[in-house]
Amino acid sequence: MDGVDVAVADLRIVGGTVDLVPRGHLELPYPHELRAALLAALPPNGCSAEQLCKLDTAVGQAFASASQHALATVADGRADLVASLGQTVYHWVEGDRALGTLQLGQPAWIAEATGLPVVSDLRTRDVAAGGHGAPLAGVLDRLWLHDSAANSGETTAALNLGGIANITVVPPSRPALAFDTGPGNALLDAAARMISGGVWHQDVDGDLAAQGTVRGDLLDVLLADSYYALTPPKSTGKEHFHLDHLVAARATVPHVSGPDLLATLVELTAATVADACRAHGVTRVVASGGGTRNPTLMAALARRVAPATVVTSDEVGLPASAKESYLTALLGFLTWSGAPANTSGTTGSRGPRLLGSITPGAQPLRLPEPAKTEVTRLRVADLESVGEPCARA
Numbered sequence: 001m002d003g004v005d006v007a008v009a010d011l012r013i014v015g016g017t018v019d020l021v022p023r024g025h026l027e028l029p030y031p032h033e034l035r036a037a038l039l040a041a042l043p044p045n046g047c048s049a050e051q052l053c054k055l056d057t058a059v060g061q062a063f064a065s066a067s068q069h070a071l072a073t074v075a076d077g078r079a080d081l082v083a084s085l086g087q088t089v090y091h092w093v094e095g096d097r098a099l100g101t102l103q104l105g106q107p108a109w110i111a112e113a114t115g116l117p118v119v120s121d122l123r124t125r126d127v128a129a130g131g132h133g134a135p136l137a138g139v140l141d142r143l144w145l146h147d148s149a150a151n152s153g154e155t156t157a158a159l160n161l162g163g164i165a166n167i168t169v170v171p172p173s174r175p176a177l178a179f180d181t182g183p184g185n186a187l188l189d190a191a192a193r194m195i196s197g198g199v200w201h202q203d204v205d206g207d208l209a210a211q212g213t214v215r216g217d218l219l220d221v222l223l224a225d226s227y228y229a230l231t232p233p234k235s236t237g238k239e240h241f242h243l244d245h246l247v248a249a250r251a252t253v254p255h256v257s258g259p260d261l262l263a264t265l266v267e268l269t270a271a272t273v274a275d276a277c278r279a280h281g282v283t284r285v286v287a288s289g290g291g292t293r294n295p296t297l298m299a300a301l302a303r304r305v306a307p308a309t310v311v312t313s314d315e316v317g318l319p320a321s322a323k324e325s326y327l328t329a330l331l332g333f334l335t336w337s338g339a340p341a342n343t344s345g346t347t348g349s350r351g352p353r354l355l356g357s358i359t360p361g362a363q364p365l366r367l368p369e370p371a372k373t374e375v376t377r378l379r380v381a382d383l384e385s386v387g388e389p390c391a392r393a
């Protein structure tokens with residue numbers, strides 16, 4: 001909830017391959033009041049219908065402003081559609097089933113500001129089809145990394161270190177599997193706010209965690225959470241891993257200092273990611289997301305997953321800070337092209353589905369001819385190698 005990540009991509013489908021040309025990306029902070037209101041609306045706090053309405057409008061307006069800015073400064077004033085993953089405020093999971101999910105950011109504001117059609121609400125159809133609606137990163141990861149896994153014989157895990165950490169396991173000769181491993185930055189950020197009285201929103205560069213010592217007693221309590229024992233596919237969110245969860249765990253052990261608390265939470269994220277990777281024979285981890293900017297976390301992760309190797313997605317073609325934005329562009333483009341954007345292996349759904357809803361722009365809605373072949377591969381390319389793309393998102 002730091003702000004709005006925006007990316008511009010040129011995309012086309014040739015045979016069963018999607019060519020994706022990254023054109024640039026931006027990170028734009030939320031207005032301070034909006035960010036504070038979003039954090040205040042998260043569980044275990046309550047949230048009224050009035051608050052949800054106001055937040056849905058304010059986030060939609062922030063997305064609209066970000067889209068206008070990216071359209072003017074990155075896309076040279078030209079795009080065919082906008083895709084919006086939305087701001088998640090609640091992900092309803094009971095046991096091993098997802099029952100609903102809620103993302104804010106009313107797409108009509110984006111359509112009104114840009115004049116472009118908007119593909120949004122990308123998770124709900126998958127949930128309705130029996131899936132978890134998350135992590136949708138599995139869609140990009142399986143298309144992008146399958147060839148390299150098959151050619152190298154390595155099992156690769158694409159790791160996203162957001163508020164919640166998730167991996168997509170891409171084996172050489174089996175279907176991909178994607179699931180949330182547990183907290184990424186969510187508890188780290190909650191702890192930073194707690195020990196600073198709300199002054200800090202995060203432990204910048206993991207500096208405070210680097211000064212602390214991992215408390216084994218607290219780590220054992222945190223690792224005993226029942227979520228980690230669930231069988232994938234599975235998903236979770238801040239409605240489970242929130243401040244009260246942290247306070248309850250901390251209360252079971254003797255006093256824990258701020259640096260030790262953050263060091264222990266870094267180890268929790270690294271340990272739960274590594275355990276998930278080890279359980280599926282992962283030999284290479286391709287990391288992305290905000291957590292890759294935390295050198296203390298990345299060092300703990302590298303130590304925990306060894307002898308598997310860790311690289312960032314920058315090293316294999318997609319900026320680590322913008323991979324989720326390019327994922328969103330891909331999801332919107334697949335829907336726009338009439339191609340399913342999920343698989344049962346990555347979310348647990350009953351089968352492939354067209355995802356999302358489309359809000360028309362200023363002109364009558366004209367969709368392209370649906371894709372005639374199944375999409376099985378993603379190539380991250382440059383414009384010179386692909387020629388003229390069929391859509392810009």
